[in-house]
Amino acid sequence: MGLTSTANTVSKLSDLAEKLYKRVESVRQQVQAMSDTVDETNDRIAGVERELAEQRAIVEAVAAENGVDVEAVLDDVEADVDADADAESDDAEA
Numbered sequence: 824m825g826l827t828s829t830a831n832t833v834s835k836l837s838d839l840a841e842k843l844y845k846r847v848e849s850v851r852q853q854v855q856a857m858s859d860t861v862d863e864t865n866d867r868i869a870g871v872e873r874e875l876a877e878q879r880a881i882v883e884a885v886a887a888e889n890g891v892d893v894e895a896v897l898d899d900v901e902a903d904v905d906a907d908a909d910a911e912s913d914d915a916e917a
Contacts, residue, residue, distance in 0.1 A: 886893045 883893050886896075
């Protein structure tokens with residue numbers, strides 16, 4: 824009887840270990856896929872940042888040729904954004 828009980832316990836442990844291994848492997852694959860996605864996203868972001876820097880340089884050059892003060896324009900935009908944010912905050916509180 825003791826040998827049968829031990830064999831059943833070993834069989835149950837073996838089944839549990841197999842299920843655990845499958846879960847761990849599944850999680851490992853998910854983590855790898857997520858890591859790949861993060862790497863791709865970082866590459867895309869780097870490309871967008873490069874393009875944005877190029878566009879900003881072009882806009883600043885065109886603005887300088889036309890006598891536009893880029894910093895003053897940015898300050899105006901920032902003031903407008905801050906005012907909009909304050910208005911939304913006041914609306915949310917009401």
